[in-house]
Amino acid sequence: AADIPCAAYRSGWNNPRIEWKFQKGSSLVLFYYGGELTEPYKNRVRFSPTTIHFSVVTREDTGKYICEVVGDGSQIAKSEVNLIVQGAAAPRPPSPLLPCAALLSQPLAELVP
Template sequence: MGTKAKVGRKQLLLFTSVILCSLTLGRGAVYTSEPEVRVAENKPAKLSCSYSGFSSPRVEWKFTHGDITSLVCYNNKITASYENRVTFSASGITFHSVTRKDTGTYTCMVSDEGGNTYGEVTVNLIVLVPPSKPTISVPSSATIGNRAVLTCSEKDGSPPSEYFWFKDGVLMPTEPKSNRAFINSSYSLNPKTGELIFDPVSASDAGDYTCEAQNGYGSPMRSDTVHMEAAELNVGGIVAAVLVTLILLGVLIFGIWFAYSRGYFDRLPVRR
């Protein structure tokens, strides 16, 4: 028996068990053949919802994405905001053409007219969109011994992209000690957020940085390359700047004192 046949048999047994258990408990059985649907943008998508044990089934579909919740179908009818895009049937709902905004969780809720029997099932819809060119933020100069944060992001990819950093054209591993080229670096890299944090910055961290975004759909996209310098803290320059500031402040104070002592301020004309 092939793998597909075994999977199909397991699904059939699962559905049969759900139906029998639900009927025994006095509940209707609601299930789906595809808990997760992945489809390219602008293509049709079918979200299945099958049920049994309901005398007069009343079907509703709810969409949830983050804080957004909306009704797609109410009492076996597509709502006004979806009626030109979605078709309802006894086996589910069908999008004529999905957009990236349709990505989210859809809940199929089934009840009878009296409200005595109820069941629901969720279907996750992922609209596949390739990543766009990522943008990066890289400091032009980072001070050795200090902390430096580099960021990378793109807004179009669905599912969300993962991010990979390159230094001087070489892929940076998540663990710097695993590659001899980065053994002297001390950084943390988060592929989910795109953050690359040097803590602390070392002289070897100077170089050209590029970020790549990929989500398993479409071609990976790379950012522009940005150069980062790693510079020593110029203690001498800071001390010199402080001394110059103090000298100028001292000259200003002396000038004001000298003017007062000579009575220059008393000679200024008084306005009436």
């Protein structure tokens, strides 16, 4: 789990619009906009005006998180947090698939109509 604060949030601003962006290398992804989390974050991130909370983080989440707050008087504030996720990747569950040879109990020619 991880909490990323939005230091740009100002409680005195009326009706602030809050946007979160995620930057990894040269790509910039809109993360939270218009009151909605974007995919693939919807099922594992909770939003509040001052923080985003990841219930689960992976190494793919490593990067820069940019919080931009725009007030109704055209004030703009921005903060950035670099998140570095370290550690081994979670083990993959075993595959439930069996090798094809184990599934064939009769010659292939008899199975094809």
